Amino acid sequence: MSALLETRSLKAGYLGREVVQAVNLKVQPGEVVCLLGPNGAGKTTTLLTIAGELDPVDGLVMFSNVPTFTPMYQRVRDGGIGLVTEDRLVFTKMSTRDNLRIGGGSVEKALELFPELEPRLSVRGGMLSGGEQQMLALARALSRDPKLLLADEMSLGLAPMIVDRLLGAVRRAADEHGTGALIVEQHAHKALRYSDRMYLMARGQILLELSAEEALSRLDEIEEAYLRGTSETEEDHIERLRRKNKRKAWRRQRVRERELHRLSGKTISTRKEEDDEYYFEAERQRREWAQRVRR
DSSP, X not given: OOOSEEEEEEEEEETTEEEEEEEEEEEOTTOEEEEEOSBTSSHHHHHHHHHTSSOOSEEEEEETTEEOOOOHHHHHHTSOEEEEOTTOOOOTTSBHHHHHHHTTSXXXXXXXXXXXXXXXXXXXXXXXXXXXXXXXXXXXXXXXXXXEEEEEOTTTTOOHHHHHHHHHHHHHHHHHHOOEEEEEOSOHHHHHHTOSEEEEEETTEEEEEEEHHHHHHTHHHHIIIIISSBOSOHHHHHHHHHHHHHHHHHHHXXXXXXXXXXXXXXXXXXXXXXXXXXXXXXXXXXXXXXHHHHO
């Protein structure tokens, strides 16, 4: 039987720089596969490339043994893919009922999955709690009876009881409807309880493939070796590229300043190229301070 989802030597990244390197994974119909790894390992990048949000740098994404190159909206609309992101994708000014309808699924099926949403059908999406919003996003995806579900950090910031409800709904869809699921989760222990297999990713590569049962028995070892701390992240790559582009812009600025000094005799700036790191560090500290203030 051909795999529902398969990636072959998949490479992907941002702004021309590879973050994910030669990833090979499979998801069979009715199988829940968990993708684990430290923060920044490339899990979200892999999921977004499979969903069609990012174009592969190299390699193939295959559905039912057929390579696909369509954009994300076509994969979701016509390709039988359900997508749930950590951002929840809820239309905040629309009612819960309309949020379910706009996904093209069945409101009745959604309420079968999450009866908690029934008394909230007339409430705007933005007025729902975080857990209710994530239930809404997952119910909307599953009520369309997708062949494949892609879920990224569904449990982010939610209570353990809500996490169990969400993962239980994914397991039920796999068992009862044959839906294949690839889930990225931060709660490794909970995710493995509802999964069949797991892939472990670090630094953009798949390092381990184990059954969920074996992974649970080795979870302490896996967490100690791989899941603690942070891998080199997508943000690291983007920050490195941002600095490179900034340096280019500053070099062009220096050329203009020197030319202006030659023509007018006026000195605009005395900053030298070796001063760049000082300004980068000052900017980084300013951003961190601003983030702490917002919290």
